[in-house]
Amino acid sequence: MVKCGQCGGELRRVHRTFFEHLNYMAVYECPKCKRREFASRRFRYHLGPACRCPLCGTYTVVRLKERDRIDRIHSGFLIWLKRLAGGSRLYHCRWCRIQFFDRRKLVSEISTPKAPPTRPEVKPPDGTEPGR
Numbered sequence: 001m002v003k004c005g006q007c008g009g010e011l012r013r014v015h016r017t018f019f020e021h022l023n024y025m026a027v028y029e030c031p032k033c034k035r036r037e038f039a040s041r042r043f044r045y046h047l048g049p050a051c052r053c054p055l056c057g058t059y060t061v062v063r064l065k066e067r068d069r070i071d072r073i074h075s076g077f078l079i080w081l082k083r084l085a086g087g088s089r090l091y092h093c094r095w096c097r098i099q100f101f102d103r104r105k106l107v108s109e110i111s112t113p114k115a116p117p118t119r120p121e122v123k124p125p126d127g128t129e130p131g132r
């Protein structure tokens with residue numbers, strides 16, 4: 001059971017629109033105050049104007065000039081699709097120690113009035129500090 005963050009009422013799972021279906025695992029709505037809660041999925045990291053790590057979602061990624069020989073390349077169907085779309089650049093996440101292709105810009109290159117969080121939303125699995 002999921003509780004409403006506003007009034008504490010019991011949230012009900014509601015049908016998603018096509019767009020919501022792509023972005024969220026589930027959408028809940030509070031019958032009292034109509035507040036909506038979204039259960040996100042990793043796929044969401046592939047959307048948005050700025051480049052972010054496909055695993056942990058951090059915006060703190062660096063662009064690589066060439067492939068790093070040590071860290072692995074994260075790839076998957078979506079990455080492959082994006083490479084097909086062209087203009088992909090190679091990025092590195094120091095939290096997950098992966099390289100990945102993305103054609104979006106770094107968040108620091110996009111001028112936004114409010115800066116997004118720079119810390120990853122999910123801690124690295126082993127809890128160690130980034131080694132770079």
Ligand SMILES: [Zn+2]
Binds near residue numbers: 004009031032
């Ligand atoms: Zn509520």
Ligand SMILES: [Zn+2]
Binds near residue numbers: 053058093096120
């Ligand atoms: Zn990461």
